Amino acid sequence: MNAPTIRTKDEPSPIAAALLDWYDRHHRRLPWRVGPADARAGLRADPYRVWLSEIMLQQTTVQAVKPYFERFTARWPTVAALATAPTDDIMKAWAGLGYYSRARNLKTCAELVVERHGGRFPDDLEGLKALPGIGDYTAAAIAAIAFDRPAAVVDGNVERVVTRLCAIATPVPAAKPEIRARVQALLPVDRPGDFAQATMDLGATICTPRRPACPLCPISHGCEAFSDGTQETFPVKAPKAVKPVRVGAAFVAENADGAVLLRKRAEKGLLGGMSEPPTTQWTSRADGATDIDAAPFAAKWRDAGTVTHVFTHFELRLRVFHARVDRPAPTGAWWSSREDVSGEALPTVMKHAIETAIPGATRKPGVAGGRPSTGRNDQ
């Protein structure tokens, strides 16, 4: 940190002033955002849209979130509308975005906002943090962006910007308290929401993990790491554990009409509440059950190939079998018609498994490029 500058109470620090000035000129335009000009005219973003976007953006890129955000807000324009939506509809709309506990919490949180808070989000950190799915970061982001509260917003971008700015060598996440204190000290009292978004924009576009564009950075003059030429060494991270490999099998059953047999996973845990074709248990043992013997019922199972999918903490190798069968769905399962499959709450890994067995099955039917209704894929 540079020598502290003497300034009057409400005057932003030179760093914050430079950052806000840069934000005024270079801010990103995003569907959930109110631009700096409107913000300074007193306009605030809709707390519902800020909340929804922040939940979607947890560990997820802006590019991936955009279409989901548009679909959600078009279908459920208010928190009250979302609160009354069937959980299954929300899970289906969330399918593909990942971290599905976010979708379950989304519904619960909307209900609580309606029941406990009359349909309005709390405007303080404590009230926000009491809601499911809202932690330190999201509470601060909503408080600052939607309610202009002087909250220190610390996400991965801010961690990177601040550890470089102040050359903080403590590994993250242990450095979190120190980072938060630095942010709080920099906070401009009159524009906390813009400051939060400015810091995140800087991290996303200039102060990037690799090859940061320091010559374009509005606060490089105050950056310790830049002056040392060590910017790419921050933030310091603890070494990560190796990923174990798990193996299993998925059984994609297709009937004469092209319907696919699906079942629902347990509500909690991995891919909780989502749908899938029947699979074996996934085991880290190399000799895990990947055989036809593990099929949910006897059929002429054909080995369709293997899907490899990397989760956060393990790698899954899923051997895929395919069969034409004509029988009622077992208890707890259902035949999902050709038209319905694309709209099911299928995680990406399960879509891939089904595609491996039946190319085109999870794409929307009736459009060019879809699988012809008479097409057979048996080899």
Add this chain to the structure above:
DNA sequence: TACGCGTGGCG
């Protein structure tokens, strides 16, 4: 504190 929890894009 450390782990469980998805997915897609990028160099």
Add this chain to the structure above:
DNA sequence: TCGCCAAGCGT
């Protein structure tokens, strides 16, 4: 190709 990583939260 593949490891890294992206606006974290809950337990």
